[in-house]
Amino acid sequence: MHYWKLAPLALATLVTGFASTNATADTPTLSQQEIQERSAASREVIKRFASTLQGELQAAMKSGGPTEAIRVCNERAPEIAADLSAETGMQIGRTSLKLRNPNNSPDRWERLTLQGFEAQRAAGTPAPDLPPRFTVELEDGEPAFRFMAAIPTGGVCLTCHGSSIDSDVQHALERLYPEDQATGFSEGDIRGAFTITQEM
Numbered sequence: 001m002h003y004w005k006l007a008p009l010a011l012a013t014l015v016t017g018f019a020s021t022n023a024t025a026d027t028p029t030l031s032q033q034e035i036q037e038r039s040a041a042s043r044e045v046i047k048r049f050a051s052t053l054q055g056e057l058q059a060a061m062k063s064g065g066p067t068e069a070i071r072v073c074n075e076r077a078p079e080i081a082a083d084l085s086a087e088t089g090m091q092i093g094r095t096s097l098k099l100r101n102p103n104n105s106p107d108r109w110e111r112l113t114l115q116g117f118e119a120q121r122a123a124g125t126p127a128p129d130l131p132p133r134f135t136v137e138l139e140d141g142e143p144a145f146r147f148m149a150a151i152p153t154g155g156v157c158l159t160c161h162g163s164s165i166d167s168d169v170q171h172a173l174e175r176l177y178p179e180d181q182a183t184g185f186s187e188g189d190i191r192g193a194f195t196i197t198q199e200m
């Protein structure tokens with residue numbers, strides 16, 4: 001289903017993709033080939049995360065409706081991310097400027113990158129076409145390759161992230177997320193982003 005679709009990662013994007021926020025003379029640089037390999041590995045793991053989650057979400061929506069599907073997002077999203085992280089050695093997560101779960105808060109680079117996606121969309125690029133962004137940063141003194149891909153809001157997302165949410169769903173969400181900010185989205189908005197950190 002196309003709302004998980006990620007924009008193609010063109011070489012032109014790779015060359016201009018650096019949006020480094022705290023690069024210093026100590027921050028290592030990567031060759032174009034290394035950048036391409038790390039970007040490809042990031043995209044691959046994001047694809048697996050997205051398709052696993054999407055599959056479980058759809059199955060739960062079918063069998064138990066949206067309140068059952070909330071459980072999938074609440075319990076399974078972090079579990080799937082943790083399993084993939086353990087398997088690949090990458091840190092994998094989802095983040096947003098309008099959060100449902102405060103555990104998904106963006107750090108500095110993630111916030112800047114989400115803002116960059118928003119600006120690019122405001123300038124006319126549709127959310128599904130936004131190219132991923134990456135950087136090399138020092139994380140606690142250690143260099144890390146970081147990669148983010150925007151997540152477009154699809155029609156099915158509006159059940160739980162839209163403007164008119166069914167009252168049972170609303171109540172279930174309020175119980176789990178008293179500070180929920182992740183409603184009021186429209187189809188085509190940027191819901192958030194997948195975020196990957198690879199050690200170097």
Ligand code: HEC
Nearest residue numbers: 066069070073074094096099100101104157160182191192
């Ligand atoms: C059945 C309800 C439901 C549906 C449908 C749903 N979500 Fe969510 N979404 C949630 C819940 C619950 C969370 C909080 C997950 C957690 O605790 O980590 C969440 C969290 C997220 C997050 C993580 C950032 C945050 O706000 O915490 C993103 C990104 C996201 N959803 C995107 C989507 C997209 C894109 C779709 C449509 C393809 C979608 N969701 C459909 C319920 C839903």
